[in-house]
Amino acid sequence: MGRRPCCEKVGLKKGRWTAEEDELLTKYIRANGEGSWRSLPKNAVEGFAIFEGLLRCGKSCRLRWINYLRADLKRGNFTAPEEELIIQLHATLGNRWSLIASHLPGRTDNEIKNYWNSHLSRKIHSFRRPFTHTMPVVMDVNKAVIAKRKGGRNSKGSTKNNKNDARSSSNKPIENPSVNETVSSDSNPKLEKETLSVTAMASEEGSTEKPMLSPSGILAPLESIESNGMPWFDDIMDSELLQPHGDLGYREMAANNEERASGNCSGGGDSTGDMNSCCSITSCFFDDWEWERVVHGNQVWDEKEFACSWLWESNDHNAKAERHRSDDDNDDFETHNWLFS
DNA sequence: AAGAGTTTCAACCGCGTTTAC
């Protein structure tokens, strides 16, 4: 079956949206509601959107609305809890951005995907150092992350205020409270269904592809994490397997770090929710881990590797655990490389 | 001051899935 080309015909506009186009689209959706993107315009011509001067295909309209114009979108930097949740969910779900986004109200899959690719994946990759016989690498995560940044744009939050930024003015989300009243932007039922099915799948007997879940079996919604932290996350980090600071549990370690951070933040971050903020659970974990203790002894490292593995990969977790237990041959590093692949 | 290098993110693209007929 042939697929109809989307935006290749009749001189439909591509590229960045102007404020006028945003307004037209908003006006239309305010009047008619979301959905039916291909038949969106009153004066549809062959399924393309030509609505009072808006020459965009439906697909483009949908994307613009979902990713930018929706009134319930949260703008600005990701907060530390959001960042932590994304890391955790990504470890659990992989690149299923829409599913991850469903756990972060006001954030779009595209936004999360971009944030992951530009911030978090680098952070994670800095954390995962090369693993070889002869070259144990002790990394300073802060340096690894910060030193790499040479040029480049600032984060969205900071550029938004730049009045010289033509894009920021034309692309400014239209403040439109009335849209909220007339357009219901309810959560995607399909995504909810998917989330539930993932949870259900985890409970299926004999399933080897179990998603990583909290001890309660539920992926905690962001709201509860923001108000209560990530208790089950902390529980795991506080377990006896993960006590890199001697007798200090993870929570105590984090508390100590926050105490230190409140005086002088060694992480180079600030209080704006920046990626380098040292005042989050994850940052404490990443930034202040005693790598030398871990790396300098393979035996010690193996324990930590195993203990942390769920952070990076959830698939085939049991098989890897089994392999870990049965693998006493230190020469076979291939079996451990999955952690840092 | 200019250009190179780097980063960010909005938007595009193609494909799998769902829905409508």
Add this chain to the structure above:
DNA sequence: TGTAAACGCGGTTGAAACTCT
């Protein structure tokens, strides 16, 4: 039940913004 259209997702692209030399 089969086909076509629409939807939705994840990967990719490229312009703009920024820093460094």
